[in-house]
Amino acid sequence: MPTAKPGASRKSKFSRSEKIAIPIIIIIAIWVVYSLAQPAVPSSPTTSIQTTGTQAAPDFTLPIVSSNGLTGQTLTLSSLRGKVVLLEFMEPWCPHCQAEAPVLEKLYTQYSNNSDVVMVSVAGPWEGATAQDAAGFIKNYGSSWPYVYDSSGSIVNEFGVTATPTFLILGKDGSIVARYEGDQTLDTLSAGLSAALTAS
Numbered sequence: 001m002p003t004a005k006p007g008a009s010r011k012s013k014f015s016r017s018e019k020i021a022i023p024i025i026i027i028i029a030i031w032v033v034y035s036l037a038q039p040a041v042p043s044s045p046t047t048s049i050q051t052t053g054t055q056a057a058p059d060f061t062l063p064i065v066s067s068n069g070l071t072g073q074t075l076t077l078s079s080l081r082g083k084v085v086l087l088e089f090m091e092p093w094c095p096h097c098q099a100e101a102p103v104l105e106k107l108y109t110q111y112s113n114n115s116d117v118v119m120v121s122v123a124g125p126w127e128g129a130t131a132q133d134a135a136g137f138i139k140n141y142g143s144s145w146p147y148v149y150d151s152s153g154s155i156v157n158e159f160g161v162t163a164t165p166t167f168l169i170l171g172k173d174g175s176i177v178a179r180y181e182g183d184q185t186l187d188t189l190s191a192g193l194s195a196a197l198t199a200s
Contacts, residue, residue, distance in 0.1 A: 057087075057168065060087045060155045062148035063131070066137040067122065070131050075148050075173070078174065080118050084196045085170040086189065089119040089161045092129050092137040097165045098181050103139035108145050110129060116172075117193055119145040124156045129144050169196050 016054040061076040077085075088104065090097040104119065111117040121143070124135035138147055150156055159168065168182040169192045177199065178192045 007154040013200070038128065048142055056156045057174055057176050058155070058172050060150075060158075061095070062150055062155065065131050065134045065138065065147045065149050069135045070149070075120065075146060076122075080090065080120075080163075081168075081174050082172050083116055083118045084193055085168075086119045086193060087168040087170060088115070088119070089156055089164055090121055091124050091126055091164045092133040093127055094164045098137075098141070099142060099183060100165050101137075105142065105144065106186050107189050107193075108143075110186075111193065112142075112144075112156060114197075116197060121145065122155060123146045123147055123149050124161075125149075125153050127150055148191065167192075169193060171196050171199065 044099070057077065059068075059078045061074050061075065063087045064071045064073045064075050077087075086107070088097075090100075104121075108119055111119075123129065123131070123137070131151070133145055134149055137143070159166075164183055165184075166175050167184060167189065169178040169180075177196050180188065180192070
């Protein structure tokens with residue numbers, strides 16, 4: 001009768017179900033760590049439209065960025081009262097913001113002769129994005145409208161932005177009349193501006 005080798009019973013230390021469960025647990029743990037490492041404001045491929053009524057937009061004063069970097073000038077949102085404002089929240093690294101840049105350029109051209117419409121993009125700091133990154137974006141995409149840089153991300157948070165790009169349309173009284181998240185068509189944004197102009 002053969003004798004068992006010392007330690008032979010260790011081969012059955014884990015049951016078959018445990019051997020299957022351990023890799024699954026490891027995969028879940030890796031996914032959790034990966035999820036926590038993602039930026040606070042992710043880019044958004046989805047399209048959603050929310051009409052917000054007459055909620056007043058929080059005021060801000062932020063430094064203006066050009067294709068050469070910070071200009072030393074600032075823009076105060078409340079100074080645009082009396083105009084319909086398209087406010088974009090974006091990140092220079094966001095692929096959906098990059099895809100929207102040509103759309104916004106066409107929109108700017110469409111309304112460039114209308115003194116009642118203003119476009120402003122707010123660049124955030126997530127993923128380490130800097131004012132110089134915003135400047136590079138402006139240069140690469142030939143953006144013609146004003147950009148400002150929110151170095152702390154506090155304005156992004158104050159507006160409740162959770163994904164980029166996010167677009168807000170403000171009425172002439174400074175109220176938020178429409179909110180759009182994700183990729184938008186030229187027709188969608190143009191219709192939103194036209195509705196705000198008509199209502200004011």
